[in-house]
Amino acid sequence: MRIYKVGGAVRDRLLGKPVTDIDWVVVGATTEEMLAKGYRPVGADFPVFLHPKSGEEYALARTERKSGRGYGGFTFHASPEVTLEEDLIRRDLTINAMAEDDQQNLTDPYHGQRDLEARILRHVSPAFAEDPLRVLRVARFAARYCGMGFTVAPETLELMRQLSQSGELQALTAERSWKEISRALMEDQPQVFIEVLRECGALKVLMPEVDALFGVPQPEAHHPEIDTGVHTLSVLEQAALHKQPLTVRWACLLHDLGKGLTPEEEWPRHIAHEHTGLKLIKAVNERFKAPKDCQELALLVGQYHTHGHRALELKPSTLLELLQSFDVYRRPQRFEEFIAACEMDARGRKGLEQRSYPQADYLRGAAIAARSVAVQPLLEKGFKGPELGEAIKRERLKTLKAYKEAASA
Ligand code: ATP
Ligand code: MG
Numbered sequence: 001m002r003i004y005k006v007g008g009a010v011r012d013r014l015l016g017k018p019v020t021d022i023d024w025v026v027v028g029a030t031t032e033e034m035l036a037k038g039y040r041p042v043g044a045d046f047p048v049f050l051h052p053k054s055g056e057e058y059a060l061a062r063t064e065r066k067s068g069r070g071y072g073g074f075t076f077h078a079s080p081e082v083t084l085e086e087d088l089i090r091r092d093l094t095i096n097a098m099a100e101d102d103q104q105n106l107t108d109p110y111h112g113q114r115d116l117e118a119r120i121l122r123h124v125s126p127a128f129a130e131d132p133l134r135v136l137r138v139a140r141f142a143a144r145y146c147g148m149g150f151t152v153a154p155e156t157l158e159l160m161r162q163l164s165q166s167g168e169l170q171a172l173t174a175e176r177s178w179k180e181i182s183r184a185l186m187e188d189q190p191q192v193f194i195e196v197l198r199e200c201g202a203l204k205v206l207m208p209e210v211d212a213l214f215g216v217p218q219p220e221a222h223h224p225e226i227d228t229g230v231h232t233l234s235v236l237e238q239a240a241l242h243k244q245p246l247t248v249r250w251a252c253l254l255h256d257l258g259k260g261l262t263p264e265e266e267w268p269r270h271i272a273h274e275h276t277g278l279k280l281i282k283a284v285n286e287r288f289k290a291p292k293d294c295q296e297l298a299l300l301v302g303q304y305h306t307h308g309h310r311a312l313e314l315k316p317s318t319l320l321e322l323l324q325s326f327d328v329y330r331r332p333q334r335f336e337e338f339i340a341a342c343e344m345d346a347r348g349r350k351g352l353e354q355r356s357y358p359q360a361d362y363l364r365g366a367a368i369a370a371r372s373v374a375v376q377p378l379l380e381k382g383f384k385g386p387e388l389g390e391a392i393k394r395e396r397l398k399t400l401k402a403y404k405e406a407a408s409a
Pocket of ligand 1: 006008023092093096097131133
């Protein structure tokens with residue numbers, strides 16, 4: 001049996017990037033031999049094993065054939081006769097289809113190294129079209145490597161276009177899609193992921209609600225970039241620049257979906273878009289089965305981001321309602337993420353990226369003030385049940401009034 005490093009580990013070493021996880025391919029071995037050597041099998045239908053000590057993935061060289069729709073519609077063939085070249089040809093991109101032995105001898109039948117040097121993301125073979133997830137993967141790699149000058153090869157983009165039109169993208173499971181989306185959003189330039197998806201028509205299929213934002217104008221006075229889609233990409237870009245977590249990035253992507261529903265005769269204004277967008281945000285959340293914290297924050301940011309921007313003008317009672325909506329007393333971190341998303345929204349405007357956002361500290365201060373109201377003295381005064389709740393609310397309101405006065409003094 002011969003063992004090779006493959007995929008990302010080879011690619012990233014050649015790019016001079018840190019290698020985090022290593023994938024291995026094993027040629028000339030059987031499942032029985034692997035088990036005998038102590039490797040632990042991973043899946044029932046996949047000839048993939050975990051190394052007994054390192055825990056890294058070792059896959060038997062295999063060929064694949066498409067036999068139906070979706071990922072379930074794949075048949076695998078792994079046997080000791082499958083060659084390294086046969087295994088590599090089923091991979092997505094040429095730069096991911098190189099292998100290396102323990103002497104660092106490169107096997108590169110599909111010219112991955114040439115494409116690495118030319119900074120091109122190119123599919124390995126027409127079989128690329130057999131797994132629609134590759135559309136998302138290419139967009140994700142574009143987001144990761146565009147800073148190094150990588151672009152998608154025109155012929156690969158054309159294949160991605162055909163895949164997007166074929167209806168195959170709809171066959172992807174929520175789990176597989178979300179894994180790619182969430183990883184892509186955490187890249188340095190997540191906006192490029194969305195741009196590439198849009199260019200090949202996949203965005204229209206996967207997230208028509210986001211796609212619809214392009215071409216929708218906003219008032220130039222507040223949004224010098226005018227276009228809502230362009231704005232959304234800038235917000236995402238800012239979120240990455242400011243190292244925001246996934247929850248915030250997801251909320252940034254979805255915060256303005258309501259603007260895609262505004263009747264054209266109302267353009268460039270978008271009255272109540274915060275409210276109209278909620279059902280769209282919910283639909284996208286559920287389509288990809290986003291984790292609960294991502295879903296929640298996206299909905300809250302969608303509903304309240306304008307409140308965030310107007311924080312300094314809000315009446316104390318409205319401020320209190322905002323804090324209650326976030327349950328800031330038990331979930332202070334979630335409110336922090338809301339503030340971050342609002343700030344990214346404000347910075348994601350052409351020419352205003354560096355403008356300070358005093359609303360952030362103001363909102364933080366308001367949360368601290370409201371949280372400082374002690375319950376014990378009210379209990380001692382004999383309040384209980386709903387009356388206690390009312391009394392706490394009154395105290396918090398008083399505190400917020402004082403806070404607002406002090407802040408504007
Ligand atoms: P990352 O740095 O994101 O881990 P990677 O290239 O190592 O990038 P993995 O998802 O770990 O990506 O997959 C390892 C290798 O397996 C890839 O380099 C590629 O050769 C192949 N691969 C993974 N998923 C697919 C797919 N859906 N279609 C074709 N090839 C794939
Ligand atoms: Mg990998």
